[in-house]
C-alpha cells in the first residue's frame with residue numbers, strides 16, 4: 133500500500149515535467165555537439181546530456197566568471213599552464229588554485245562544527261553510499277525560502293533519503309552570474325529543522341552556493357550538520373532536467389583534512 137502510494141507520487145511528478153525542453157546553457161551555442169572536424173579544425177564536444185537523454189550532468193563548469201561566496205568578482209584566474217609545450221615542455225601541464233567550496237561542491241560536518249573538524253570529519257569520511265543512489269528532484273514553490281511550511285507542502289514520503297531541491301535560483305540563473313547574490317533561496321532554520329525531524333532525507337541538494345538562506349547561513353547549517361548523518365551538496369546545475377526520480381552519482385575528491393570538496397554529480401534516468 134505504502135509503496136503503491138510512493139510510485140503514484142513519483143509518476144505524477146515525472147509526467148508533469150517530462151515535456152520541458154532542455155534550455156541552452158550560457159556559453160554554449162548548441163547542446164548537441166559531437167567530435168567533428170579534421171586535424172586543422174578540431175571541435176571538442178561539450179555536453180549537458182549524454183546517451184540520448186539518459187544521463188544529465190548536473191555539475192557546473194569551472195570558469196573564471198562563476199560566482200563565489202560573498203564576492204562581486206567571481207572566481208577569476210584559477211587555472212594556469214604551469215608547463216607548456218609552446219615553451220619547450222614535453223607535455224602541457226596545468227595547475228589550479230581553488231577554494232574547496234567553489235562551484236558544485238559538498239560540505240562535510242567540520243564546515244560549521246569546529247570540534248568535528250578537529251576530530252577529522254572531513255570529506256574523505258563522507259558516505260559514498262549516500263552520495264550514490266535513488267534521488268528525488270523536486271520543484272520548490274518559487275515565492276518563498278524553504279521554511280517548515282514549504283517543506284510540509286512538498287509531501288515528501290517517508291523512506292526518501294535523497295532530495296534535490298530546485299528553486300527560484302535556477303530560474304534566475306544565479307550560478308551563471310558572476311556577482312554573488314545574497315537574495316538566493318535556501319533553507320530557513322525552521323525548514324531545516326522540519327526536514328531533520330519529519331523526513332528520512334539524508335542527502336540535501338540545492339541549486340546555489342549554500343543550502344542555507346543567506347540570513348540563516350549559520351543556523352541552518354548547524355541544524356543539518358549536527359548529527360553528522362546529512363550530506364549537503366550545493367551549487368547543483370538543475371536547469372532543464374525534468375523533476376522526478378533518478379539514480380544519482382556524486383563523487384567528491386578525497387581531500388584529507390578538508391571540510392568541503394568540488395564534486396561531480398550526474399543523474400541517470
Ligand SMILES: *[C@@H]1O[C@H](CO)[C@@H](O)[C@H](O)[C@H]1NC(C)=O
Nearest residue numbers: 213215216217218219223224
Ligand atoms: C599545449 O599548450 C599550448 C599553449 O602553450 C596550447 O596551445 C596547445 O594546444 C596545448 N597542446 C596540447 C596537446 O594540449
Ligand SMILES: *[C@@H]1O[C@H](CO)[C@@H](O)[C@H](O)[C@H]1NC(C)=O
Nearest residue numbers: 213214215216217218219220
Ligand atoms: C612561456 O615563457 C615565457 C617566458 O618565460 C612566458 O612569458 C610565457 O607566459 C610562457 N607561456 C606559456 C604559455 O606558458
Ligand SMILES: *[C@@H]1O[C@H](CO)[C@@H](O)[C@H](O)[C@H]1NC(C)=O
Nearest residue numbers: 275276277315317345346347
Ligand atoms: C529568501 O531569503 C533571502 C534572504 O536570505 C531574501 O533576500 C529573499 O528575498 C528570499 N526569497 C524569497 C523568494 O522569499
